Amino acid sequence: MRSRCLVVSLVSPSYRTLTFAGAILGVALCAVSGPRALAEGTFAITSSSFKSGGNVETPQVFNQDDCKGGNRSPQLTWHDAPSGTRSFAVTMFDQDAPGRGWWHWAVAGIPATVSSLPENASSSGFLTKLGAVEARNDFDTDGYGGPCPPPGKPHRYIVTVYALGTSDLRLAQGRPALMFDHEIGTAALGSARIEVNYRR
Structure with missing residues (x-):
C-alpha cells in the first residue's frame, strides 16, 4: 500500500528558496507520519x-x-x-x-x-x-x-x-x-x- 501525502508550501511562491525548503520539510514530515504498514x-x-x-x-x-x-x-x-x-x-x-x-x-x-x-x-x-x-x-x-x-x-x-x-x-x-x-x-x-x- 503506497503512502499518500500532501506537501503544502509554507510561504508565498515568490520566495522560491524558502518555498523549496518548506517542501523538503513537508516531505520529511510525510515520511515520518506515513502508514505503519510500510515498516511491517x-x-x-x-x-x-x-x-x-x-x-x-x-x-x-x-x-x-x-x-x-x-x-x-x-x-x-x-x-x-x-x-x-x-x-x-x-x-x-x-x-x-x-x-x-x-x-x-x-x-x-x-x-x-x-x-x-x-x-x-x-x-x-x-x-x-x-x-x-x-x-x-x-x-x-x-x-x-x-x-x-x-x-x-x-x-x-x-x-x-x-x-x-x-x-x-x-x-x-x-x-x-x-x-x-x-x-x-x-x-x-x-x-x-x-x-x-x-x-x-
Missing part, C-alpha cells in the same frame, strides 16, 4: 526442526509399526503477524495421502504473546500450560503425530501457522482435526507455512 514485514515462520523444501528427520517421524521416530512436534518461530492478531493456531497436513489427505496436527488457542514453540511442545505439556488445545489427528490420537506414509513416493507435509482474530474458537481438546481446520479458517487474518518432505 511479511508474516513468516522458521524452524530449527524443518527446513523449507527439505526432508523430515527421525525426531519428527511417527513412532509406530514400521515408522521408528521420536514423534516430537517441530520447533517453530513466527514473526510479523498481522495487526489485530489475538491468538495463533498451527496445523500439519499431508496433502499426498490418499483420499482427503491426512491430518497430523492441529492446535489452537496459542496466546498472541507467544511467537515460538519449542520442539516437542505437543507431548511435553508446553501447549497445555499455554492454555492451548490440540485436535485428534488421523492416527486417532490427540496432539502431534509425525509422518509415516506408505513406502514409495515422497509425501509433502504442509506446516501452517495461522494468525487469528479471536482468542477463543470454542474448540475442545480432542475434537477432530478437520473441525479445527474449519474453525481456524473462519477466524484467520493471515497465515505462513513451511513445506517439507518424507518418504519410506
Whole structure:
C-alpha cells in the first residue's frame, strides 16, 4: 500500500528558496507520519526442526509399526503477524495421502504473546500450560503425530501457522482435526507455512 501525502508550501511562491525548503520539510514530515504498514514485514515462520523444501528427520517421524521416530512436534518461530492478531493456531497436513489427505496436527488457542514453540511442545505439556488445545489427528490420537506414509513416493507435509482474530474458537481438546481446520479458517487474518518432505 503506497503512502499518500500532501506537501503544502509554507510561504508565498515568490520566495522560491524558502518555498523549496518548506517542501523538503513537508516531505520529511510525510515520511515520518506515513502508514505503519510500510515498516511491517511479511508474516513468516522458521524452524530449527524443518527446513523449507527439505526432508523430515527421525525426531519428527511417527513412532509406530514400521515408522521408528521420536514423534516430537517441530520447533517453530513466527514473526510479523498481522495487526489485530489475538491468538495463533498451527496445523500439519499431508496433502499426498490418499483420499482427503491426512491430518497430523492441529492446535489452537496459542496466546498472541507467544511467537515460538519449542520442539516437542505437543507431548511435553508446553501447549497445555499455554492454555492451548490440540485436535485428534488421523492416527486417532490427540496432539502431534509425525509422518509415516506408505513406502514409495515422497509425501509433502504442509506446516501452517495461522494468525487469528479471536482468542477463543470454542474448540475442545480432542475434537477432530478437520473441525479445527474449519474453525481456524473462519477466524484467520493471515497465515505462513513451511513445506517439507518424507518418504519410506
